[in-house]
Amino acid sequence: MSRPCSLCGATSGRRLVEERWPVVGLGEVDLGFRWCDGCGLVRQDPAAPQETLLRYYTLFSNYTNPGRSGRPSPHKQRGMTALVDALASQLPRRGRCLQVGSSDGYTLSRLRDAGWDVHGIDPSPAACDLANRLYGVPTTCCSFETFRTAPGDSFDLVFLSHVLEHLADPAGALARCRRLLGPDGHLFVEVPALVDPDRWPPGYFSLEHLSYFAPETLEGLLRKTGFAVEGGVRVWADAPLYPIMRALCVPATADRPDLAGAARRTLDDCLAYLSRERRQWQRVDRLLARAVPAHTPTLVWGAGIHTSQLLARTGLARRARVEGIVDSDPQKWGQRVGPHPVVSPDRVDYADPRLTIVISTRASEDEVYRTIVERPACKARVVRLYADQGGPGEGVDP
Ligand SMILES: [Zn+2]
Known part of the structure; x- marks a missing residue:
């Protein structure tokens, strides 16, 4: 419009x-x-x-x-x-x-x-x-x-x-x-x-x-x-x-x-901002290409605008097997982001070592990361997009 x-x-x-x-x-x-x-x-x-x-x-x-x-x-x-x-x-x-x-x-x-x-x-x-x-x-x-x-x-x-x-x-x-x-x-x-x-x-x-x-x-x-x-x-x-x-x-x-x-x-x-933002998404896309396997299940954590942009601006959905979006907000469960269903964190099989979870939020990345890795018997691979942007640790865990 x-x-x-x-x-x-x-x-x-x-x-x-x-x-x-x-x-x-x-x-x-x-x-x-x-x-x-x-x-x-x-x-x-x-x-x-x-x-x-x-x-x-x-x-x-x-x-x-x-x-x-x-x-x-x-x-x-x-x-x-x-x-x-x-x-x-x-x-x-x-x-x-x-x-x-x-x-x-x-x-x-x-x-x-x-x-x-x-x-x-x-x-x-x-x-x-x-x-x-x-x-x-x-x-x-x-x-x-x-x-x-x-x-x-x-x-x-x-x-x-x-x-x-x-x-x-x-x-x-x-x-x-x-x-x-x-x-x-x-x-x-x-x-x-x-x-x-x-x-x-x-x-x-x-x-x-x-x-x-x-x-x-x-x-x-x-x-x-x-x-x-x-x-x-x-x-x-x-x-x-x-x-x-x-x-x-x-x-x-x-x-x-x-x-x-x-x-x-x-x-x-x-124009100055957009050029910086474009470089940031290119960095995220390169990180995802390295960190997310093509043929094993992938979940994206966060059903907000960051995920809308992530799906629009990176090749993640094209390259990987994205099976759903995880969000803690019950208002979003049962909805979709594009073709991907939004599910509750309680529906995730954290013990599955084949599973990759991409955390798709910048503001709450640390909080979400702790929520995931503190789950009992968590074996899923967790990908953080901003951990090397001033935060502790590497971009990809474990
Ligand atoms: Zn005007």
Whole structure:
């Protein structure tokens, strides 16, 4: 599905990536990424269809912290304390707060503790259930597009943290936020920042992110949809995981900034990142060609986007006998990634010395590795893709 630039409306620009990914539960998805030569916004184009993405969020909510009984990571908890403190000094008057994309409910629980009357919306039933169960946070389970309020209902703070980049029509969503704000209301937006490409993690251009904003393009979109950014867009280049930026906004007269200067820089940043990522996948492909036998059973551990990319970008499925995908998330059992069925870790015969297990996650590689080798009588051959990238040991075990 081709889509024009949501900031300047251009349909032109440079194609950065175009691939077909097998995605868990969704079959094969055609998607690509395009840099807009008019304004520098990077967008998913062609994009996964909206109904496909909604199905993905509804079925496989990735935001429920399954490994920590639903609790957020320590770095998220620390970050939230700092953010709530900052908002308290900038917005002394508390009132009604709506979070669009309330995920596990943790953010709203902290804002409620700080004095806000909170409500969340999220398309994932699992996330809404968790928000209610863990924190007693009230939510409506729906997409932002289908969220209905009573006539005259308004909010003092609309909160969008890592949401805008997921939306097919971010300009429409911001215009909607503006209509939901009461007099003196504020909009808070936090998104990944397209700056400092050395810090973008593997798989930065991914299924769930439809727009990639630089500070200039985020501010441009906010101004176009009738917001002024108080104090300008603030960038945290050294945030955990990847650079982020934040904007605290008030309603203003819409205008249209000139973005030609910003455009070239975002292209150079994307090209630098993509060339590094391409080399990384070539390294992974060479490692797999060495480590995975052709004629004995192979399982891939992890049914996430890393595996979609692994299957699209390496010759593993062509060369080896991939018999399934293992994932600890029960939501994914019984689904497929391409032709491969997703099974529970308890279904694996770890004692089979002919079995090869390829761990297909970077962030959780060590954790998964320990889970496998600590199984009683484990004889399977375990392939790690990132162990020699700063981690202990060799790339292949045993
Ligand atoms: Zn544009």
